Amino acid sequence: MEGTHGGEKTKSRLCSICNQRRPALRRPKTLEQICRECFYVVFEDEIHSVIVNNKLFKPGERIAIGASGGKDSTVLAYVMSELNRRHKYGLDLFLLSVDEGITGYRDDSLETVKRNEIQYGLPLKVVSYKDLYGWTMDEIVKMIGLKNNCTFCGVFRRQALDRGAALLKVDKLATGHNADDIAETVLLNILRGDIARLSRCTSIITGEDGPIPRCKPFKYTYEKEIVTYAYFKKLDYFSTECIYSPNAYRGFAREFIKDLERIRPRAILDIIKSGEDFRIAPSTKMPEQGTCQRCGYISSQKWCKACVLLEGLNRGLPKLGIGRTRGVVNPKDDQVKSKPCGSLDF
Amino acid sequence: MACNGTGCQSGGCYKDNAGDEEEKLSTEKKLNGDNCGDGNHTRHQTLCFKCKASEATIFTGGEGGSRFCADCFRSNLYGKFKLAVTSHAMISPTDKVLVAFSGGTSSRVALQFVSEMQLKSQKNFDATAIRDRSLPVFGVGVAFIDESEIHPIITSTDFNQSIENIKEMVSNLSPPKKNLHLVPISNIYSTKTSDGKDKLKNLINTVNDATGKEDLVTHLRMLSLQKIAIENGYTKLVLGSCTSRIACHVLSATVKGQGYSLAADIQYADARWEVPVVLPLRDCLIQELNILCTLDRLETVEVFNNSCSGINGLVSSFVKLLQEENASRECTIVRTAGKLTPFPFNKIPETNTNDADMASQRRHKKFNLKPIESLPPESFCPICNSPMNAGSFDNSQTTPEHFTAACCSSCRYQILPEDRSSMDDFYSFLPESVITRAKDGNQKWIRERIQDCLILDEDEV
Ligand SMILES: [Zn+2]
Ligand SMILES: [Zn+2]
Ligand SMILES: [Zn+2]
Ligand SMILES: [Zn+2]
Ligand SMILES: [Zn+2]
Numbered sequence: 001m002e003g004t005h006g007g008e009k010t011k012s013r014l015c016s017i018c019n020q021r022r023p024a025l026r027r028p029k030t031l032e033q034i035c036r037e038c039f040y041v042v043f044e045d046e047i048h049s050v051i052v053n054n055k056l057f058k059p060g061e062r063i064a065i066g067a068s069g070g071k072d073s074t075v076l077a078y079v080m081s082e083l084n085r086r087h088k089y090g091l092d093l094f095l096l097s098v099d100e101g102i103t104g105y106r107d108d109s110l111e112t113v114k115r116n117e118i119q120y121g122l123p124l125k126v127v128s129y130k131d132l133y134g135w136t137m138d139e140i141v142k143m144i145g146l147k148n149n150c151t152f153c154g155v156f157r158r159q160a161l162d163r164g165a166a167l168l169k170v171d172k173l174a175t176g177h178n179a180d181d182i183a184e185t186v187l188l189n190i191l192r193g194d195i196a197r198l199s200r201c202t203s204i205i206t207g208e209d210g211p212i213p214r215c216k217p218f219k220y221t222y223e224k225e226i227v228t229y230a231y232f233k234k235l236d237y238f239s240t241e242c243i244y245s246p247n248a249y250r251g252f253a254r255e256f257i258k259d260l261e262r263i264r265p266r267a268i269l270d271i272i273k274s275g276e277d278f279r280i281a282p283s284t285k286m287p288e289q290g291t292c293q294r295c296g297y298i299s300s301q302k303w304c305k306a307c308v309l310l311e312g313l314n315r316g317l318p319k320l321g322i323g324r325t326r327g328v329v330n331p332k333d334d335q336v337k338s339k340p341c342g343s344l345d346f
Numbered sequence: 347m348a349c350n351g352t353g354c355q356s357g358g359c360y361k362d363n364a365g366d367e368e369e370k371l372s373t374e375k376k377l378n379g380d381n382c383g384d385g386n387h388t389r390h391q392t393l394c395f396k397c398k399a400s401e402a403t404i405f406t407g408g409e410g411g412s413r414f415c416a417d418c419f420r421s422n423l424y425g426k427f428k429l430a431v432t433s434h435a436m437i438s439p440t441d442k443v444l445v446a447f448s449g450g451t452s453s454r455v456a457l458q459f460v461s462e463m464q465l466k467s468q469k470n471f472d473a474t475a476i477r478d479r480s481l482p483v484f485g486v487g488v489a490f491i492d493e494s495e496i497h498p499i500i501t502s503t504d505f506n507q508s509i510e511n512i513k514e515m516v517s518n519l520s521p522p523k524k525n526l527h528l529v530p531i532s533n534i535y536s537t538k539t540s541d542g543k544d545k546l547k548n549l550i551n552t553v554n555d556a557t558g559k560e561d562l563v564t565h566l567r568m569l570s571l572q573k574i575a576i577e578n579g580y581t582k583l584v585l586g587s588c589t590s591r592i593a594c595h596v597l598s599a600t601v602k603g604q605g606y607s608l609a610a611d612i613q614y615a616d617a618r619w620e621v622p623v624v625l626p627l628r629d630c631l632i633q634e635l636n637i638l639c640t641l642d643r644l645e646t647v648e649v650f651n652n653s654c655s656g657i658n659g660l661v662s663s664f665v666k667l668l669q670e671e672n673a674s675r676e677c678t679i680v681r682t683a684g685k686l687t688p689f690p691f692n693k694i695p696e697t698n699t700n701d702a703d704m705a706s707q708r709r710h711k712k713f714n715l716k717p718i719e720s721l722p723p724e725s726f727c728p729i730c731n732s733p734m735n736a737g738s739f740d741n742s743q744t745t746p747e748h749f750t751a752a753c754c755s756s757c758r759y760q761i762l763p764e765d766r767s768s769m770d771d772f773y774s775f776l777p778e779s780v781i782t783r784a785k786d787g788n789q790k791w792i793r794e795r796i797q798d799c800l801i802l803d804e805d806e807v
Pocket of ligand 5: 728758
């Protein structure tokens, strides 16, 4: 621990917030020693203020929560339904899941989501790759082998979520991206020289020009706190790694963030703050968006990425649209906008 | 291709190790530049890429990473320095330039190149002296900040030996003879007080955070350099900051929440200081500078242990790791930060308009940065001199509370002590110049300085 920030002085045996109960944890974000009840309160209150201060939702809106069965989206679904009830947001909440068709992996995690549907009383909609595209991930892997799958799952999942949201007729999609994810994205965009994405990656609401706006109520919530919350609340989530990536390793940037957090927990928030404050000329825009001539999805090209990839699969040329084929699939696209494919969260 | 980068590594979709390896190689090839990717590769392997005559003995990484003979390597590196100097009007003939020398590789090369440039101007001057409109030759001085007061580890014999080496090194530079300013860092305290040294020690000791301590020393060093420059009539301060160093700064500033002010620190010129600061080695990698020092036997002197700890230490090992994985990473990081909108003070204010200045102005335009925002920042942090985007504050009073309010959030967190009494101590140990800066002085003269920049901007439109 660097310096004495974060309440090192409170060596007392009592929770540093209520001063009544025994502390149960050292809060990852501030290192204060607090009791379980106070942790629930600060955790939920913080998310509530983020929602209110950023005007994420309006009363009467229909909101889909991207639910993968993983920790982030499970905690999001739980907390959102709690806050909606407690603070009378007046929202109609739904769970939206994507079934990529991965035997022994997604089918199990979907069971978790189905239990959440009952536990939290939120209607669930599942859209499957098979229905939308005619291919399951298992079939795609059989066809193209163990390489380049991220292109498919990234592109397909993004569109599948939008299509599911359209079917549910929701106004907005809430995703479980947490503070660690956003800090990582900021760093990756610096490392890659992607100034256009750097200017947008800290926005709490994105895609307002697209079919369904997306928002991130966990923008300032630490991953460690989400895990802690799920642990204390004994929330039912699925934590098995993708069967195709048994020893998925974390990237340099993620490791770096964890190292920073260890000596200065505030660093995660500081990175996000930097991302928000960078002086970027408003002219650094993304390419003009049109619609796909084949399926009508937003696209800056004639065909959207999913259609290009599908065409390749259907014609037995799966390499089509992968890699450096000019302007078709931007290799950067898949990497951080959506969560890493294996992590079960969107 | 999608799994190549850092993004998907964390989730790792369906990739097997073999595929992974292949992806990585192809990325590296792409990012290392395609210079050597053609079929002629093997045939020309041993020839210098530039002159295609001599044998290549030097291999550089990074962007445009290439193979050179010693002569071409040297001229290529000097060329980068010279381009930076001329295209950003860093040094004009009437300037008196102070080079900050730390003993390390980067500032050693900066010193070498500035001397070379001075020697060349001198030769030009001598050749054209008969004509009456010949250009004067800029002056060069060297500053070494003695930090032994706050780095107690080194023994005095070692230290004295290092100082002797520095003196000898400076006296061996090409003519004309250069002034060496060997100044203790406590010179930032008024000469009227004899307890500067103690105040400085106490000041640093009141800072708890290891990173904050390190950064405070960096800010004080800059103050010290500025003071030397002002007192001795220098008009520019040359720092040896190279690409690698700047890449580290980009990430550490990001990590410390200094995203707003970052754009100010990484430009070629920084005129928010009373004596404008220039970074002519901004486009050179530390690897290249190391090669040059070895090649030309340029002496470096390790006087103080400059390895960083805390956040700065983590950042530099992270950047080192990234650079090993991809030799152009540092360049990309600096390029990203270079796309951030600079501040009005990120160019050399143009004073008089004689022919030479006009010429450099014209060159300057060719390399012009993006249009600069017209509004100057509201205020500057009295500790780190970062421009701040927050609203203005009441700065008429001189109390620790008002001082705290005048600081940027990053300094408030990592440098200012948390509890009241330590903060009072900290405040009482500050050099007067810092307190004045918090009060009003800084803001006032910065506004004046920016005023003439802004007029210049309008002229250019
Ligand atoms: Zn409590
Ligand atoms: Zn993937
Ligand atoms: Zn389409
Ligand atoms: Zn050569
Ligand atoms: Zn500051």
